[in-house]
Amino acid sequence: MREKVKRFLSSLFYHNRVPSSIIFYGKEGIGKKELGFELAMALLCLENKYPPCGSCDSCRHMEDFKQKKTEELKFYGEDKRGKKVYLYLRGDHPDFIYLAPEKAEIKIDQIRGVKDFAYLTPALSKRKVIFIEPAEAMNPYAQNALLKVLEEPPEDTHFILITSQLQKMLPTVKSRSFLIEVPPLTQEELKALTGIEDPLILELAEGSINMAKKLREDRELLNMAKHILEGDVLTLYKKALEVEKWEQERQYLLLRLIQTLLHKRYMESRSYEDKKALDIVSSGLEYLSKGIRLSLLLFQIRGGNKNVLHKGTLSGYKQGASG
Numbered sequence: 001m002r003e004k005v006k007r008f009l010s011s012l013f014y015h016n017r018v019p020s021s022i023i024f025y026g027k028e029g030i031g032k033k034e035l036g037f038e039l040a041m042a043l044l045c046l047e048n049k050y051p052p053c054g055s056c057d058s059c060r061h062m063e064d065f066k067q068k069k070t071e072e073l074k075f076y077g078e079d080k081r082g083k084k085v086y087l088y089l090r091g092d093h094p095d096f097i098y099l100a101p102e103k104a105e106i107k108i109d110q111i112r113g114v115k116d117f118a119y120l121t122p123a124l125s126k127r128k129v130i131f132i133e134p135a136e137a138m139n140p141y142a143q144n145a146l147l148k149v150l151e152e153p154p155e156d157t158h159f160i161l162i163t164s165q166l167q168k169m170l171p172t173v174k175s176r177s178f179l180i181e182v183p184p185l186t187q188e189e190l191k192a193l194t195g196i197e198d199p200l201i202l203e204l205a206e207g208s209i210n211m212a213k214k215l216r217e218d219r220e221l222l223n224m225a226k227h228i229l230e231g232d233v234l235t236l237y238k239k240a241l242e243v244e245k246w247e248q249e250r251q252y253l254l255l256r257l258i259q260t261l262l263h264k265r266y267m268e269s270r271s272y273e274d275k276k277a278l279d280i281v282s283s284g285l286e287y288l289s290k291g292i293r294l295s296l297l298l299f300q301i302r303g304g305n306k307n308v309l310h311k312g313t314l315s316g317y318k319q320g321a322s323g
């Protein structure tokens with residue numbers, strides 16, 4: 001399936017038909033960024049090859065970019081009042097910038113920086129590439145500002161956007177872009193790419209390389225997910241507080257895993273409770289970065305905190321009220 005996307009990109013490339021704005025979309029962790037980056041590298045490659053030659057000056061700068069840490073790549077500009085503002089990531093390649101959020105959002109000031117870059121003449125390669133990932137991190141103001149650039153695309157400049165939440169992109173931005181859906185990896189592809197043989201891991205990873213690798217390295221994740229769904233209710237409180245101390249990325253993976261397990265269960269049970277629990281997990285995934293009480297949310301998955309936390313108090317209250 002992955003090969004099909006690559007063949008398509010190759011044909012666009014060699015017919016000189018690569019659109020000026022492409023959105024790669026699909027599930028998290030399935031290699032969208034890698035596909036997009038490879039295309040960016042090819043567009044800049046001095047040998048004009050897809051896949052890129054890997055050894056010209058341009059390709060070397062791009063490889064170097066990939067190896068560097070985010071901190072080393074951060075590029076700052078000045079706003080109207082002369083205040084230093086974070087704009088994007090930039091390595092030694094003069095014709096490539098990588099727009100990424102500094103915290104949770106890509107802001108409108110950053111798009112102004114992109115505009116300045118977009119209208120320059122390429123310095124090393126024949127084209128320029130602006131890479132935006134994750135594209136859904138652009139707030140609506142930023143997306144509208146980007147739209148203005150997309151409406152009058154600067155010559156020889158390509159925009160490559162990567163998103164796992166296409167629904168968060170403005171319809172106007174989508175309509176100005178060429179959409180490429182990246183399918184999840186099959187279990188066979190996953191196995192070949194990661195060397196993982198465990199069928200349970202391959203199944204639960206749902207086509208995501210990230211998830212497969214994390215599940216292999218971090219056995220606690222699966223145990224915790226199972227405990228939250230099926231474990232003893234009395235120890236749930238302690239477990240949920242433990243999760244609260246985890247790093248956000250690990251919390252996110254845990255929620256994804258719970259979602260997969262719940263979904264499997266729901267397909268068999270079709271029960272209202274499982275459906276409700278699934279909704280809770282989805283909202284958790286959406287709001288995790290915005291600061292939610294994860295421990296409470298984990299309770300709600302098991303039927304609401306009142307059943308777990310306040311059982312004693314509630315029944316006590318009822319008795320008091322009736323008596």
Ligand SMILES: [Zn+2]
Pocket residue numbers: 044045046047048052053054055056057058059
């Ligand atoms: Zn090259």
